[in-house]
Amino acid sequence: MAARKNGPVIALGVVLAAGLAAPLLTGSAPGFYLEVLIGGLMAGVLYSLVALGFVLIFKASGVFNFAQGAMVLFAALALARLAEWLPGWIGIPAGFPALALAFVLATGIMIVLAWVVERVVLRPLVAQDPVALLMATLGVTFFLDGFGQTIWGSDVYKIDLGISKEPTMILQSMFEGGILVSKEDLVATVIATLLVLMLALFFQKTATGRALRAVADDHQAAQSIGIPLNRIWVIVWAVAGFVALVAGMVWGSKLGVQFSLAQLALKALPVVILGGFTSIPGAIIGGLVIGVGEKMAEVFLGPPLVKMWDLAGGGIENWFAYVLALLFLMVRPEGLFGEKHIDRV
Amino acid sequence: MRQRNIGDVILDVRNISLAFGGVKALQSISFDVREHEVRAIIGPNGAGKSSMLNCINGVYHPQEGEIVYKGEVRRDMDTHHAAESGIARTFQNLALFKGMSVLDNIMTGRNLKMKTGILAQALHFGPARAEELREREFCEHVIDFLEIQPYRKTPVGRLPYGLQKRVDLGRALAAQPQVLLLDEPMAGMNVEEKQDMCRFVLDINDEFGTTIVLIEHDMGVVMDISDRVVVLDYGKKIGDGTPDEVRNDPEVIRAYLGAGH
Numbered sequence: 001m002a003a004r005k006n007g008p009v010i011a012l013g014v015v016l017a018a019g020l021a022a023p024l025l026t027g028s029a030p031g032f033y034l035e036v037l038i039g040g041l042m043a044g045v046l047y048s049l050v051a052l053g054f055v056l057i058f059k060a061s062g063v064f065n066f067a068q069g070a071m072v073l074f075a076a077l078a079l080a081r082l083a084e085w086l087p088g089w090i091g092i093p094a095g096f097p098a099l100a101l102a103f104v105l106a107t108g109i110m111i112v113l114a115w116v117v118e119r120v121v122l123r124p125l126v127a128q129d130p131v132a133l134l135m136a137t138l139g140v141t142f143f144l145d146g147f148g149q150t151i152w153g154s155d156v157y158k159i160d161l162g163i164s165k166e167p168t169m170i171l172q173s174m175f176e177g178g179i180l181v182s183k184e185d186l187v188a189t190v191i192a193t194l195l196v197l198m199l200a201l202f203f204q205k206t207a208t209g210r211a212l213r214a215v216a217d218d219h220q221a222a223q224s225i226g227i228p229l230n231r232i233w234v235i236v237w238a239v240a241g242f243v244a245l246v247a248g249m250v251w252g253s254k255l256g257v258q259f260s261l262a263q264l265a266l267k268a269l270p271v272v273i274l275g276g277f278t279s280i281p282g283a284i285i286g287g288l289v290i291g292v293g294e295k296m297a298e299v300f301l302g303p304p305l306v307k308m309w310d311l312a313g314g315g316i317e318n319w320f321a322y323v324l325a326l327l328f329l330m331v332r333p334e335g336l337f338g339e340k341h342i343d344r345v
Numbered sequence: 346m347r348q349r350n351i352g353d354v355i356l357d358v359r360n361i362s363l364a365f366g367g368v369k370a371l372q373s374i375s376f377d378v379r380e381h382e383v384r385a386i387i388g389p390n391g392a393g394k395s396s397m398l399n400c401i402n403g404v405y406h407p408q409e410g411e412i413v414y415k416g417e418v419r420r421d422m423d424t425h426h427a428a429e430s431g432i433a434r435t436f437q438n439l440a441l442f443k444g445m446s447v448l449d450n451i452m453t454g455r456n457l458k459m460k461t462g463i464l465a466q467a468l469h470f471g472p473a474r475a476e477e478l479r480e481r482e483f484c485e486h487v488i489d490f491l492e493i494q495p496y497r498k499t500p501v502g503r504l505p506y507g508l509q510k511r512v513d514l515g516r517a518l519a520a521q522p523q524v525l526l527l528d529e530p531m532a533g534m535n536v537e538e539k540q541d542m543c544r545f546v547l548d549i550n551d552e553f554g555t556t557i558v559l560i561e562h563d564m565g566v567v568m569d570i571s572d573r574v575v576v577l578d579y580g581k582k583i584g585d586g587t588p589d590e591v592r593n594d595p596e597v598i599r600a601y602l603g604a605g606h
């Protein structure tokens with residue numbers, strides 16, 4: 001890789017680092033600063049999860065899966081509604097047992113969905129123009145949004161993981177007033193971390209994981225030695241579906257299961273641009289960068305901007321990620337960890 | 346002289362024709378391969394040799410003809426079925442997984458032997474784990490056999506070409522194939538590397554009784570190690586027989602002289 005091309009990347013890195021350090025230098029309370037930082041990291045974990053789904057599918061099948069956000073919503077809806085309905089159907093106690101069973105069933109639904117997508121969308125279209133595949137995943141998006149409403153309903157539903165909404169106070173001895181951390185975010189982080197570890201183990205240490213990596217590395221070679229591509233696609237879409245389910249569960253428990261989840265999940269787009277379309281570590285780190293960047297910008301950059309130009313205020317969180325991604329696209333189109341060319345989309 | 350124990354016909358190619366648009370890569374090619382033999386396919390560049398191997402393991406689908414493998418008549422193969430029924434291969438233009446380690450590449454060749462369900466694997470459940478360890482041990486033997494222990498953990502893309510060729514062979518071997526298709530395994534190698542590769546091929550044939558179908562340009566090598574030779578030229582078969590017969594066939598001589606060899 002050419003060294004001179006790193007100039008702009010380093011420059012951008014310095015600006016970001018300066019932005020990260022600025023609040024401390026300009027006199028924000030360290031405790032509060034840390035609180036914002038942790039909050040950002042935890043939000044970032046969720047972006048990472050959705051981005052992970054994108055990257056998995058892109059690596060294995062070269063498809064840019066626009067439907068990843070819709071899959072998050074669909075999975076969350078399935079989980080929420082099944083957990084609500086199951087006690088009535090089979091008399092299972094509401095609460096945790098119903099939720100656990102609903103989780104298993106929702107996993108099954110996502111696997112079936114993967115199978116159907118492979119049969120109906122990927123297999124017939126795979127030799128076609130990548131644009132056709134992108135359009136097809138757009139179709140899947142709208143189908144899932146609409147079909148989701150048809151069978152699960154379109155209100156705001158709750159997923160109750162049984163975690164109190166009260167934030168906890170930590171590190172009181174170190175900082176004046178301590179640091180407020182949301183218990184939900186903490187649990188979300190633990191769940192996401194476990195999921196990532198599990199996936200890493202699956203990819204590195206199992207025959208199927210190896211086959212997935214082989215297909216991602218060179219799908220033609222993989223096919224030539226007898227690795228069945230169709231089966232691999234089902235598996236990878238199922239894994240992405242499972243990741244969507246976990247993201248949907250965690251996010252849904254925090255914000256309620258509603259249509260906006262699908263849009264929120266599109267925040268993963270800047271994340272994959274940042275991290276690189278083909279890099280799993282990139283998806284994770286990209287998610288954290290966007291999460292932190294967004295929160296920092298909202299809390300520390302927003303108010304001064306508003307004051308300076310007398311703006312209506314707020315909303316930085318909504319566009320910051322995209323601007324960051326755009327800057328990244330300009331200085332490093334392949335993303336932080338991605339391979340040089342993205343020629344499959 | 347090596348001890349030979351040639352068996353019955355295991356692979357019978359009948360009237361295979363394959364065209365790419367106007368290019369007739371193979372025109373009604375027929376030949377057979379006997380169990381435990383080393384069968385060479387030779388011919389000038391573009392003769393259709395690689396295309397022939399590609400038909401045998403299902404990468405290409407011939408428009409005409411049939412392939413009889415272990416008594417089963419097939420119009421064409423698919424790669425998964427071929428691999429499952431004991432056909433493995435190496436590639437003229439390496440088709441390795443460049444970002445994966447040597448061990449992982451070789452393990453992918455072993456994948457079809459691994460039978461525990463994906464759920465058990467995902468949960469790293471007892472039997473799946475035991476299987477993983479067992480199969481990995483097998484692959485370590487393959488690595489020892491090919492003398493590439495020092496590179497076990499190295500990403501394949503970083504190895505020199507000659508070693509990549511060996512990894513390619515290792516991946517095919519890991520499947521414990523009955524029939525091994527080798528597409529120019531010695532191309533681009535120096536004399537010493539060629540000798541090593543020849544030794545491996547002969548050892549595989551001797552020790553495991555693996556049937557070998559080999560494409561090779563180096564006539565010395567072909568004459569030394571093969572039992573019978575098919576000669577292709579412009580998609581047609583122009584010769585078939587023992588190395589001595591083929592060497593003295595006027596038409597073969599003409600094709601080779603004409604192609605400038």
Ligand SMILES: Nc1ncnc2c1ncn2[C@@H]1O[C@H](COP(=O)(O)OP(=O)(O)OP(=O)(O)O)[C@@H](O)[C@H]1O
Binds near residue numbers: 390392397
């Ligand atoms: N995938 C393909 N698409 C189009 N044409 C092809 C394809 N594969 C092979 N051909 C053509 O078929 C003919 C035979 O090619 P093939 O690769 O089988 O020859 P070969 O004998 O292996 O030659 P070499 O010694 O150069 O490897 C050539 O004219 C080649 O251009």
Ligand SMILES: [Mg+2]
Binds near residue numbers: 394396
């Ligand atoms: Mg060839």
